[in-house]
Amino acid sequence: MKIRQLFKKDIAREIKGVIKVGQEAENDVRQELDEYVVTDELQAHLVYFFKQYLKSLQVPTDQMGVWISGFFGSGKSHFLKILSYLLDSNLEIDGKKAVEFFKEKLQDQALLAQMQQVADAPSDVILFNTPSKSEDDNGDSKLSIVKVFNKVFNEKLGYSASIPWVAQMEEILDQNGQYAPFKQVFQEKSDLTWEDAREEIYYNEDMIVETLVEVANMSEESARRWIDNGEESYEISVDSFAKRIKKYVDKQPADYHLVFLADEMGQFVSDDVHRMLDLQTIVEDLGKYTLGKVWVIVTSQQDIDELEKDIHSSQDFSKIQGRFNTRLSLSSANADEVIKKRLLEKNDAGKDAMQLLYTSDIQASLRNKINFSDGTISLKKYDSLNDFSDFYPMIPYQLDLLQQVFTKIRENSSAGKHFASGERNLLGAVQYAALEYADQDMGLLIPFQTFYGHLDQGLDHSVRATIIKAQSTPTLQPFDVDVLKVLYLIRYLKSVPSTVENIATLMLDELDADRLKLTEEITAALDRLTKEYLVQRTGLEYLFLTNEEQDINREINHMDIPTSKMQSYIGEMIYDTVLELKKYKYVPFAEKKVVAYDFDCAKWIDESARGNATAEIGIHVVTPYSDDYRNREARQQLSTRENRLVIGLGDSGTFYDDTMMLLKINEYLRSQSSKQNSGIKREIIDRKSNERNDLMKSVERQVRETVQNATYYINGSEASLAGNPTTKVDQGLHDVVENVYLKIKYITKFYDRDDFSGIISQGQINFLHDNSDDPNRLATDALEQYIQQHTERKMITSLFEIVQVFGKAPYGWREDDILVSLIRLLKDEKIQFKSSGSMMNIHDVMFPRTIKQNPSQAKIMVEKRKVIGEELIRNAKTVAKEMYGKNLVSEKEDDLKEETARLLSGTQKEMANLLEEYRHRHYPGENEINELLLSIKEILKYQDADQFFRCLYDKRDELLDLYDDIQPVKSFFESQKPVFDTSFRLRKRYEIDQDLLQTAEAKEAGKRISEILAMSMPYDFIKELPDLNHQYEQALLTELDQKTEPLLEAIQQKVSALEDTITTIEAVRSKFEPLIKDRFSLLKTKILGAETLTDLYSYSSQIDHLTQQLSTQINDFISKMTPEPAPPVTPPKPISPLPPIDGGNDPVIIEPVVPITKKPEFVHKNKLIPLKYEKIETEEDLDALLAVIHKELEKVLEQGKTIRFI
Template sequence: MNIESIFTKDINRPINGVIKADQRDKAYNELEEYVITKEVDRHLRQFVNAFLQGIDSRNDAEVSARMGVWVSGFFGSGKSHFIKILSYLLANDAVTEDGKPDRVPLDFFIEKAAGDSAFQGDLRRMANAQTEVILFNIDSKAEQNHSRDAILQVFLKVFNEHLGYCGDHPEVAHMERFLDGKGKFQAFIDVLAADHNLDWRAERDSYQFYGSEVAAALSKVLSQRIEDPQAWIDNLDKGLALTIENFAKWVRQYLDQSGGAKRLVFLADEVGQFIGGQSQLMLNLQTITENLGTVCDGRAWVVVTSQEDIEAVVGGAFEKDRSKDFSKIQGRFTTRLSLSGANADEVIQRRLLEKAPAAQDALKALFREKGDILRNQITFRDSGITLRSFGDADGFVECYPFAPYQFLLVQKIFEASRQFGATGGHLSKGERSMLDAFQTAAKAIKDKPIGALVPLDAFYPAIESFLEGVVRTAIGRVENIADRSDFDARVLKTLFLIRYVEEVPANIDNLVTFFVDEVDADKRALRSEIEQSLLRLERETLISRNGDLYFFLTNEERDINKEIKDQDYSQADLNRLLGDVIFEDVLRDRRYRHAANGKDFDLTRLIDLTPFGNRVEGSLILSVLTPLAPDFGTFNDARCIELSVDGSVGQVVVKLRDDQKLSDECPPSAPMAQI
């Protein structure tokens, strides 16, 4: 039985791990596979309660002014996915998929809420509330150089598109709205098609090129002579100014025309990033939310997402103006849902890692036999966070072929890489997800037998194409190592992955754990391979070492380290530095007191047979031999003891441990700064 065969669902199947607001063709799959974790369940109930309260308090002006929902959460927490699933449930339009019966989104949620009849009733009531939704990513809909009214412009654009009007040209949409209000819009479209063979919806963005055709069609449907359609549109535009009040009025008119019970929900993704530190945009959003609620009697809602909570966004926007009353802005978004992504492991386990019955039995048997070995394989030293090992057989089955610590660590790797600029904009906008990363890593070992585990470097391909070019270039330099092994690139990638995760020190013990790729992995052999790779990578200035910690070097850091390495030094410089470390930092005493008679004796200190400091006549000699001493190998333990007990000399010879790292870093021609 290999890894590929142990899962309930095909590990190779396409999984929509990237949530895009404008993609609707995967609705059935998204609803079917959506996992309602404990955190999501809590927030879903909070939203449903708020929405139903809005229905029940339709004529309450105070409640209507608070029809805003603020959904926050850092990258990868699932906030975009959450509001998209909400949009399906609110609209409750039938979804289809080949080979499966059509279903409405409510059906999926009723199944997921099985056993809770009260909540099922609330879900039914919300789903049947005649709601239309407009889901969009605000940055993708905005003009590149947005103005102070940028948020209003985007809201009007998506609203116009929802009604079938022109989105890119508000003045054209004004004309279409005017014609629609008179019941002439479809007639206008039909006249252009019949008399001029012109498809209005396809050509309206370039309407200026069809002035005569548009003029003729307008004249015909309005029964008035219009010679200059541009002047007519401009004049109409002046009477329909783009203001928040007018926008709210147009939304109200649409809702009234659609029926008194109709509701409209705007779901805007990544609003917090769009606002940034611009106070005017935050005020824009607050006023839109307030006016929509009051003018539409609580039938229009605004749901937004942000990587920061509302207090942080408002505080950042008004950092220089503390005279503003933040409470009014925050009061428009009384429903605040903060997603932490804490249950990412649950989502991955249920969507990706559920095991077939036979595989569950085989894995439990494996854990009974080798559970103690597994616990010892996954250990960490000096970690600032809790990186879990395998606990029991059930936990092993749920996580396999991943180790429990990887769910938390990979999430931190994604977040840290984005935060410190190691990845481009695509990753920061969610082009890759945790789910995608784990699927990629699982597929990398799908042909291996049960007992194989996923090492940490298997997650690197999930973000490789989104890394900044300088990072990929730095990692690609491993190919220039003449005596490289296949292990070198893996070590370098692992060091990059944890480069910005400060809580996880990159010592050899931890690196060995990251490379455990099977239950019975030989950690001693792994350690040896890793140590050799680290020496080669450090020699090529691809990594640096500080004590027992290793660090991936960016291009700038690499250049600095190369300059340091190129500094020349003499043997005297080396002895002086070694002497400073040994005699000034470690062995600081310059006199020795004899225990028997209490007399003090001066010490003459030697470092690698060379005097350190002044030589005192008649003093005792303390001679320290380092691995860098000439003929160090000839000073075996017996010879050092013989020299120390020679009564005619009066000396003590201390031979330091032969540390290969020191010898490799400081060969006779090596720069002093490498020590």
């Protein structure tokens, strides 16, 4: 039975696919309505739509927007066309309205009644494809939707669609009843129809002006201005358009409706937010002005909710949603249902044949053959006899896959517009494929490459050129071309990887096909296609290449990449990505996870190192490009010679080719990064970048598999390792470590720097007499043995050297663990540390930090410790007993040394403190203290215990003698120093007053105090000092009292004299009276507090000096206050004259007396007597003195001053 004989309807009949908008041939409409399949899903949509639409016939509403969504091939455009037929009251086919064709398709009588009611109401429909009706509006996308709606409305009215201002002129003429006459007159004048002439309006301008003048009664000037300014003065907005529509609708019958049906509106607005908002505004304004009389129905591949990501404002998105209350979404099930019923539905004979064909063997065979590789989405297979009968000779998954192919071709090629017009559709593709095999016998399956023929003429030239080239290439076979077609069809489907397994499934062409043979043929074909640069392999997938892509692939293949660079990249992938190996963590004891080492690893790839090449262990990856790859023995030797885990990679598969291709693509992309490439080449380069990323993932997967399946060598033998690559390498490195670091397990416990102080401290070392409590006893013993050998050979060994040696093979110990074992040996007095020739003190607070610092470690010498003689130990204990009364019982040399040193240091500190007393005055015993300090310092300078005890032994007698000599000095400072300090103070006063003292008691006591203080060892005589101090203080006090009384009397006299001189003038008295009292009061206080006679004698002269100073200040002040004598003035006349004298006639005038004011002069009585007259022996001396006094006083009087004695 032939394939064409299976179907209920003739498979070869002409079927319009998605009917193009504007295609109105009656036969086409009849076939569409007749064959339209109403699925359950479509019926549900019809019920919902007509329920909403019918409301607008009954009540006003602004909810008149409909959004129909569905992916490519779902039938949304066809559904929109059918709605246009059902809503158009003017459409009749064979005298029947469109609703008549649905009476047999629908069982829902209520729905049919609603559809009939709508069909009976007067209406017009305007059906259009949005992208095809859009025009270049110079980037003004804000009004582009308005222009499209205006354009199709003009077409509906018979006006110009391409020139909107001409349409406006036509509408004005029409409204005035002049449009028909205008067209008739114009044709008579020009022999052209107006519809043809208006497209060249400026060419026909004179004839148009002449016609307007005749028909519209316009002047020629006005008519020409209308034409010339028409385009410039024309404007269209959403609001003006909506008002225009309202004006038109208002002229129609009361129940009239106008419906705009815009196909592919979603695609047109989805990439432009302004268009989206423009569409929303049009629907909103039409609803506002027409109240449900105008409907807008649009289709979109996107559901309206998916547009939100393209809208900047959620408020704007809500408005758009609100305009399209009625939403209908068509699914893939609808497309399947339509195809099954319109094309693949079987006749009775066909159904019987299907039942005979679909045997259990065929079912089992198909289950095994229709399989897809990992990473492929779930695709529908034959699940039952009904499935088989419904789809055969198709396979169920093909419809869904074909829909995805159509969608992706539209998105990824310039053929997208062509596909958008509906010329290539799912229905047509299935019919084409069925017709290709219509005359074949049953048993075949339609292979997926068949669908390419339906698409061929609508594809980009670059795609078709590749197919044509393959067909004309001598080295290729027809089957290779079929494989190439399949690769193109699934080129953009991420959900169906283009693997050999998937290609084999897609190319199944018989129910009993040999899949294994088919797979082999496909593999061979892919190899041939790859060699011709028509196909590119990326990992396990193959990619169809266009002409431009082939050129770029050739450029990529010609990129020169050294093999060493590929080896390096493989090493990078293995070490950094697969193994993520920075350091290897080795755990020697399974039960002690805390004991773990982080080893540096040398990382090699063939003959090149990555990073640290000198580590003691490592990994060496050997690829097929290594000199040692073919020599198994060489690889084994390498694992032993270099202490490495050797990984021999396999050489099968495409791993190395893929890696080289990845590097070539990288190099090519780098070379193109700075170039300005054309649009097509730029797109291909961008895809190459994505392809590079995919290939990188593939290479990573392959390198994991390659390492997983590699051969491993350890210590000269092939190793059997299990697990994933990381686990295998961990196991291998574990064995390498134990082969290299044979003594690493000597360390069974880890320590860190924080443990040093605890190990050093006395309270935590009860185990130090033996190693029974040392968890790392074997390591400690190994260190002691190493140090002893070097000491015996007189080899100088630094701490740094020890850390380095024991940090490497065969030990591999951590530094902190090495240092802890050395600390144990130090505490056990088996070794010693020296720095700059001095013994280091393990108890020094800086010791833990010092031994951790590399610069310090290099300066610290480590040697075996000498055993100190018993005699030296006994001597130290004797010194401690005799000097301090201490019995030292420690048996440890360092402890005994530290305790002895501590005692001596205490004495050293004590003596140093006593020396501070001598900084203030001379005390006895300073020499003895210095000698003892010098002796102790000589002993304490030795850090080495042996040298310390030997020095102490040599200085024993000297030290004990000095210690005895210092005892009186210590007693002096403990009890005698206060008395000595008092005597020292009194001796100082004695030395000052020695010549002025009058009493024998004072002189004798002062002299004896001075004698005792001058002694070098006065300790036995200090007992005399208390009485001597008292005797001297009492005698001195008596003499001070005798000298003080006259001075106090002199002060009183001077104060009285000065006060007398200032009492007459108030200003003088108020200024100087407080000053006189304060200055003499201060001097009096000093006199009363005087401690020496010398001080009192100095105060006598201070009294005279202060008196002179104050008197001078008083004289100066008074001098400034007293004015100079005024010039004579005429005295005033008396109020009444006296009687004349002696009876004369004239009265006697008495002149008033003007008083004379004299300045006082203060004269010091003491200064009137010169020094040479202090002693008067004769009358002549007296006369001479009086003459001098007279002369001095006379000078004052001559100056017109009064004399005041003070």
